[in-house]
Each structure stands twice: as C-alpha cells, then as structure tokens.
Amino acid sequence: MKIGVIAANGKVGRLIVKEALERGMDVTAIVRSANRTEAKKVIQKDIMALTREDLEGFDVVVDAFGIWDDEKMNLHSVTLNHLADILSGSSTRLLVVGGAGSLYMDKDHSQRLFETADFPKEYLPVSRGQGKSLDELRKRNDVKWTYISPAAEFDPEGKKTGSYVLAGEEFTVNEKGESYISYADYALALVDEAEKGNHIRERISVRK
Template sequence: MKIAVVCANGKEGSLIVKEAMDRGLDVTAVVRGENRSAAEKVIQKDLFQLTASDLEGFDVVIDAFGAWTPEELPKHSTSLKHLCDTVSGKDTRLLVVGGAGSLYVNTEHTAQVMDGPDFPDIFKPLASNMGKALEELRARKDVKWTYLSPAGDFRADGARTGNYILGGEELTLNSKGESVISYADYAIAMVDEAVNGGHIQQRISVVAE
C-alpha cells in the first residue's frame, strides 16, 4: 500500500508517518520544507502547489494540515478543496485529520460540541472553520474521502496505549465518561482506516478506551 502524508512535519502528521512506516507500508512525506518525519520518500512541495500527477499512484492520501492563526483559519477549507480537486474521480482515498468541535451531541444531529456553553471561546473560530470545511467535504461525491474526528481532549503528548474506540458522527465517551485521545493512538486509528478503508464518504471519530 502506498500512502502519502500531507504536512508530514506536523505533530500528528509525523506520528502518522511513523505508525505507517512501523507497519511496513510504503510512505511518502509531503512537506513544504526540509523533511523532519521518519519517511525516506519525500515530495517537497507546498500543499497548494500539489498537482494530480504528484499524487498519482497513491492508494491513500492523508491530510494532516492544520492552521491556528485567525488569518490562516480559512485555509482549512481552501486546502481541503485543493486536495479534493487533485484526487477527484480517482480511486485514491483521501483521509482527513479532522476536529472534534463539529461532532454532534444529540441523536437528531442538530447540536454540536462547539455550540455548548462550556466550549472555550478561544477555540470557537478554529472549530467553526474546520466544521465549515467538513460540510464542504460532505458535498464532494467525486472523492473517496473519510474524515476522522478526534475526541474532545486531543493530547499531543499523551501515551500510546494501542487501544481506542471507533465512533461515528456523535461525541463518544469511554467507560470513564471521558472524551480523550492521544495523538499517538489517533495515529493508530488513522493508519487502521488507511489499511482497512471501510468508511468511504463518512465522518468517523475516535476516543481512548
């Protein structure tokens, strides 16, 4: 299996690269600058400059793009649109490192995590922009996409336990009543999805056991 990880130098991207490499998969890092991931194969190119030919032949493209400053937040939409356009109509699957703010908290799917009174104001612009990108992604019937939302508490330095619970569109709590996942366990879930690929044009979610 040939996998390309876009934005492979980031915290989550680099862990996804390592997880896939450890499983013996054929991994290419897509990075804007010098490659700092574990991948030996590299495409050194800005995400927005990627072409269909750059991503030709990959079974899976994993989008680990992230933007955090107010002026960069709209790039969640524009970057995802660009990647969708590059794999449009192809068998290549596009897996997206998503956000938790857009997960639903009711069975009617009318209320999201980001709508709650306890959701921190500082994260609302990020959640809103990522939620908008997801809604735009849902409209793409020409792409074999999967959007993987982490738990509400997404811990960069959390331990790798090797265990997780796979959920769907709604916020899932573990047996302790928590919504938490480490970056390392999220990487396991993402590579599992890359290998097994059973959620085409679906948003799924993951939480630690």
Template sequence: MKIAVICANGKAGKLIVKEAVERNLDVTSVVRGDNQTAAQNVLKKDLFDLTTADLNGFDVVIDAFGAWTEDVLPQHSTSLKHLCDILSGTDIRLLVVGGAGSLYVNPEHTVQVSDGPDFPAMFLPLAKAQGKALAELRKRNDVKWTFISPAADFQADGERTGKYILAGEELTLNANGESVISYADYAIAMIDEATKGNHIQQRISVVAE
C-alpha cells in the same frame, strides 16, 4: 500500499508517518521544508502546489493540514477543496485529520460540541473553520474521502496505549466518561482506517478506551 502524508512535519503528521513506517508501509512525507519525519520518501512541495500527477500511484492520501491563527483558518476549506479537486474522479482515498468541535451531541444531529456554552472561546474560530470544511467536504461525491474526528481532549504528548474506540458522528465517551485520545493512538486509528477501513464519504471519530 502506498501512502502520502501531507503536512507531515506537524505533530499529528509525524506520528501518523511513524505509525505507517513501523507497519512497513510505503510512506511518502509531503513537506514544504526539510523532512523531519521517519519517512524515507519525501515530496518537497506546498500543499497548494500539489497536482494530480504528484499524487498518482498512491492508494491513500492523508491530509494532516492544520491552521491555528485567525488569518489562515480559512485554509482549512481552501486546502481541502484543492486536494479534492486534484483527486476528483480517482480511486485514491483521502483521509482527513479533523476536529472534535463538529461532533454532534444529540441524536438528531442538530447541535455540535462547539455550540455548547462551556466550549472554550479561544478554540471556537478553529472549530467553526474545521466544521465549515467538513460541511463542504460532505458535498463532494467525486472523492473517496473519510473525515476522522479525534476526541474532545486531543493530547499531543499523550501516551500510546495501542487501543481506541471507533465511533461515528456523535461525541462518544469511554468507560471513564471521558472524551480523550492521544495523538499517538489517533495515528493508530488513522493507519487502521487507511489499511482496513471502508468509511467512504463518511465522518468517523475515535476516543481512547
């Protein structure tokens, strides 16, 4: 299996690459600058400059793009649209590192985590930008996409336990009543989905056991 990880130098991207390499998968890091990942194969190119030809031959493309400041938050939508456009009509699967703010908190799927009164104001613009990108992605039936939301407490330096719970569109709590997962365990879930998953055109979520 050939996997490309876009924006691989980011915190999530590095751990996703590491997980894939440790499973002896054929991994290519797509980075703008010098490769800082465990991948031996490197494609040095900006996400927005990628073409269909660049991604031909890959089985799975993992989009680990992240934008945090308000001026670039719209790139969550524009970057995903670009990737969808160049993968349109192909059999290449697109797995997206998503956010938790767009997870639902009611069975009717009308209220999202980011709608809650206790949602941190500083994260609201990011949650809304990621939610908008997901809403636009849902309209694409020409791409084999999967959007993977982490738990609400997404811990960059959390430990790798090797265990997680696979859930769906709704915010899911573990046995301790927590919605938490480390980047390392999220990376496991991402590579599991890449190698074994079939959640085509679906949003799934993961939480630590």
C-alpha cells in the same frame, strides 16, 4: 500500500508516518519545509502547489494540515477543496485529520460540540473553520474521503496504548465521562482506516 502524508512534519503527521512505516507501508512525507520525519521518500511542496500528477499512484493520501491563525481559518476549506479537486475521480482515498468541535451532541444532529454554551472560546475559530471544511467535503461524491475526528482532549504527549474506541458522528465519552485520545493512538486508528477503508465518504471519530 502506498501512502502520502501531507503536513508530515507536524506532531500528528510525524506519528502517522511512523505508524505506517512500522507496518511496512510505502510512505512519502509531503512537506513544505525540509523533511523531519522518518520517511525516506519526500515531496517538498506547499499544499496548494500539489498537482494531480504529484498524488498519482498513492492508495491513500492523508491530509494532516492544520492552522491556528484566526485570520487564516479559511485555509481549512481552501486547502481541502484543492485536494478534493486534484483527487476527483481517482481511486486514491483521502483521509482527513479533523477536529472534535464539529461532532454532534444529539441523535438529531441539531447541535455540534462547538455550539454548546461552555465550549472554550479559544477553540471556536479553528472548530468553526474545520466544521465548514467538513460541510463542504460532505458535498463531494467524486472523492473517496474519510474525515476522522479525535476526542475533545487530543493529547500530543500521550502514550501509545495500542487501543481505541471507534465511534461515528456523535460526541461520545468513556465510562469516566472523558473524551480523550493521544496523538499516538489517533495515528494508530487512522492507519487502521487506511488499511481497511471501511468508511468511504463518512465522518468517524476515535477516543479511548
């Protein structure tokens, strides 16, 4: 399997690269600056400079792009729309590293996590930005996308346990009432989805 990882230098991107390489996949790191991953194959380009030709031949492209600058939250939509446009009509699947804030709190899907009263204000801009990009992605029937939301507590330093719970559109917790996943176990879940391709044009979520 040929897999390209956009924003591979980021914390979650590097772990996705590592997980895919450990499974013997043909991995290309797609990075804006010098490659800091374990991948030997590299495309060094800004995400907005990527072309259809750049992404030809990949079975899966992972979009691990993220931004925290409140003034640039529109880039979640801008970059994801660009990737969808250049992958439109192709057989390449697009797996998106999403956020937890857009997960629904009820079966009617009338309220999202970031719309609850006690949602941390410091995470509101990024959650709204990611939520908007997901809303736009849902309209695309010309791209084989899968949006993968982590748990509310997304731990960059957490250990890889080798297990996770796969859920859907709704916010879920474990038996202790916790919504938690480490970056390493999230990477495991994402690469599993890359291999299996069970959730085309769906949003899924993962937690411990």
